[in-house]
Amino acid sequence: MTASGGLVLPDPxxxxxxxxxxxxxxxxxxxxxxxxxxxxxxxxxxxxxDVTGLRDYVAQRDK
Structure with a gap:
């Protein structure tokens, strides 16, 4: 993951x-x-x- 513009984004x-x-x-x-x-x-x-995008990504991977 990486941070850009106040957002934490997945970086697979x-x-x-x-x-x-x-x-x-x-x-x-x-x-x-x-x-x-x-x-x-x-x-x-x-x-x-803001970690909402990362949370969605982790939730999908955790299924």
């Missing part, structure tokens, strides 16, 4: 420019990362990030 090919982060493709890991506010820390950005 690991080719997007910039800082990337890894997340297990399960809803449990995603929810834990949100509760711990791990996304801003992983991408070293101040403030909250």
């Amino acid at each position: 090919d690991r080719r997007a420019p910039g800082r990337g982060a890894h997340l297990h493709p399960s809803i449990e890991c995603f929810d834990l990362a949100v509760r711990r506010k791990a996304f801003p820390r992983a991408f070293k950005v101040p403030g909250p990030l």
